[in-house]
Amino acid sequence: MLNKKLIAAVITLTITGIWTGNAALAGEALKVPAGTITIEGKKPVSFDHQIHLKLGVACGQCHHDAKHQPRTAEAIGALTKGDELQCATCHNDKFAKAELRERKDTFHARCKDCHVAGVNGKKGPTACTACHGKTKKAVEGC
Ligand code: HEC
Ligand code: HEC
Ligand code: HEC
Ligand code: HEC
DSSP states (O other), rough: HHHHHHHHHHHHHHHHHHHHHHHHHHHHOOOOOEEEEOOOOSSSSEHHHHHHHTTTTTTTTTBTTTTTTTTOOHHTTOOOOOGGGGGTTTSSOSSGGGGSSSSSHHIIIIIIHHHHOOBBBOOOSSSSHHHSOOOOOOOOOO
């Protein structure tokens, strides 16, 4: 009898535990993407967070908020929607500074400028194809 009660209590606790877990998941804290992501646009780019984080680059060197304050990993973890990290959420045709409205200007200013300056003596690639890949084949389906 005692054993049955104990088992029931354990099961209840386990189920509650799982439910609490799910409730936490419902908010889905944002974490750094593990693999390669695609930066969408007319000239999409494959971007690998890990290569950059290994250099010791902080999240806030690329991610900032509406006041242009760097976002830490903790601040990013507290967000629930990826949109808030999408550069074009702010950098679009309504952005206050005209020179930071176009995707080309905004991304090149962040990505290419650092590739030229480098990190601890290590430079990044600056050839168009290093970021944008090879141009599409002229004939589809070849
Ligand atoms: C260090 C990486 C990097 C390099 C090097 C680079 N780009 Fe980009 N570029 C990007 C990213 C990221 C975007 C944003 C993706 C997009 O808009 O398609 C972008 C966007 C663009 C766009 C705007 C596309 C749109 O959506 O409006 C053009 C045009 C462009 N690049 C041309 C070039 C050319 C030409 C070169 C070489 C002289 C070059 N890029 C080199 C990263 C790079
Ligand atoms: C070298 C630049 C760079 C660094 C450093 C960086 N990110 Fe990113 N991250 C990006 C870019 C660019 C995107 C894609 C934004 C877009 O598509 O407009 C992105 C996207 C993301 C997304 C996906 C957002 C979505 O659309 O769902 C998450 C989550 C994220 N980053 C978290 C982090 C965290 C956490 C760190 C630090 C540990 C970090 N990033 C460091 C450049 C960077
Ligand atoms: C929540 C809104 C917001 C998001 C999202 C955002 N920015 Fe910004 N960004 C700003 C503001 C505000 C400024 C400051 C503009 C000024 O100086 O008036 C700025 C400035 C910049 C600058 C020029 C100053 C500098 O830091 O060199 C670059 C480049 C830039 N952003 C790139 C990016 C990139 C790349 C992303 C995505 C990884 C991004 N931004 C996401 C709001 C945003
Ligand atoms: C703070 C500096 C810094 C910023 C910002 C940065 N990069 Fe880099 N990136 C580097 C360095 C340094 C390397 C070379 C890494 C190595 O050789 O280990 C690199 C390497 C790369 C590579 C080649 C490795 C690979 O993934 O195949 C690509 C592509 C790239 N970066 C794209 C981007 C794009 C797109 C952005 C903007 C969203 C960006 N980087 C922003 C410093 C930076």
